[in-house]
Amino acid sequence: MKLEIKNVSCGYGTKIVLKDFSIQVSSGEILCLLGPNGVGKTTLFKTILGFLKLHSGEIQLNGEDIKYWSRKKLAKTIGYVPQAHTPPFPFSVLDVVVMGRTAHLGVFSSPSKEDLTIAGKALEILGVSFLKDRIYTEISGGERQMVLIARALTQQPDILVMDEPTANLDFGNQVRVLEQIKKLAKKGMGVIMTTHFPDHAFLCSTKVALMQRNNVFTLGYADDVITEENLRIAYGVNVKITCLKGVDGEIIKACVPLLS
Ligand SMILES: Nc1ncnc2c1ncn2[C@@H]1O[C@H](COP(=O)(O)OP(=O)(O)OP(=O)(O)O)[C@@H](O)[C@H]1O
Numbered sequence: 001m002k003l004e005i006k007n008v009s010c011g012y013g014t015k016i017v018l019k020d021f022s023i024q025v026s027s028g029e030i031l032c033l034l035g036p037n038g039v040g041k042t043t044l045f046k047t048i049l050g051f052l053k054l055h056s057g058e059i060q061l062n063g064e065d066i067k068y069w070s071r072k073k074l075a076k077t078i079g080y081v082p083q084a085h086t087p088p089f090p091f092s093v094l095d096v097v098v099m100g101r102t103a104h105l106g107v108f109s110s111p112s113k114e115d116l117t118i119a120g121k122a123l124e125i126l127g128v129s130f131l132k133d134r135i136y137t138e139i140s141g142g143e144r145q146m147v148l149i150a151r152a153l154t155q156q157p158d159i160l161v162m163d164e165p166t167a168n169l170d171f172g173n174q175v176r177v178l179e180q181i182k183k184l185a186k187k188g189m190g191v192i193m194t195t196h197f198p199d200h201a202f203l204c205s206t207k208v209a210l211m212q213r214n215n216v217f218t219l220g221y222a223d224d225v226i227t228e229e230n231l232r233i234a235y236g237v238n239v240k241i242t243c244l245k246g247v248d249g250e251i252i253k254a255c256v257p258l259l260s
Pocket residue numbers: 012015017035036037038039040041042043044
């Protein structure tokens with residue numbers, strides 16, 4: 001499966017937030033979107049998911065323009081982990097996770113035993129089965145984030161769109177989520193995610209798109225895109241990039257901000 005964003009301009013009403021933006025992500029790849037607050041990352045995701053109308057350009061899945069796809073077909077293909085989500089009703093965590101199966105169900109059918117098993121398994125994979133019977137509105141922000149990721153896994157999409165999947169998570173859960181994202185890509189899922197941590201892009205991305213406020217985008221491999229100079233230009237801060245040796249002798253890069 002290949003998702004192609006071709007020369008897309010999008011925004012709200014007549015206000016254009018993102019101009020002439022192009023990226024693509026294929027099965028097995030992890031594309032990290034980096035960029036300052038308000039640059040248009042979430043807006044792009046909402047446009048990909050069909051919540052916002054395109055001003056111009058095209059979004060294709062396997063070469064087909066998604067504007068001709070039904071909502072159901074799109075929901076089966078693209079999974080979404082939003083930045084924050086509060087349902088209006090006090091559903092149990094398992095109920096929220098099983099909602100990920102909605103696109104797979106018939107019009108009047110309710111989740112089967114298999115759907116519940118898939119949902120339970122997703123919670124187990126993420127190490128949060130203990131939350132299963134808790135009320136979703138009564139768990140912490142970080143726990144909700146893990147539940148939303150479990151819901152997206154339950155959907156079993158080809159492409160997973162994740163808006164800051166590690167936001168709100170403690171250090172351990174950040175690492176577990178990054179590991180899980182890498183595993184999903186290894187299994188063939190295409191992942192497009194935003195992050196405010198360039199280190200996370202070094203750890204797990206196949207490609208990076210660094211977005212700047214003036215609609216300037218730098219695309220490429222993390223090593224080429226995440227440079228001290230590019231981070232300074234994008235975020236207006238000084239950063240030192242250091243190299244460390246991992247347990248298997250592999251080189252891991254890390255960004256250290258320099259305080260003035
Ligand atoms: N519903 C809306 N109506 C009008 N403008 C909006 C709306 N939602 C967001 N915006 C504006 O669009 C711009 C891009 O917002 P967006 O949420 O896409 O940024 P972002 O890159 O995801 O930021 P962050 O890193 O803070 O999550 C911002 O200027 C924001 O104020």
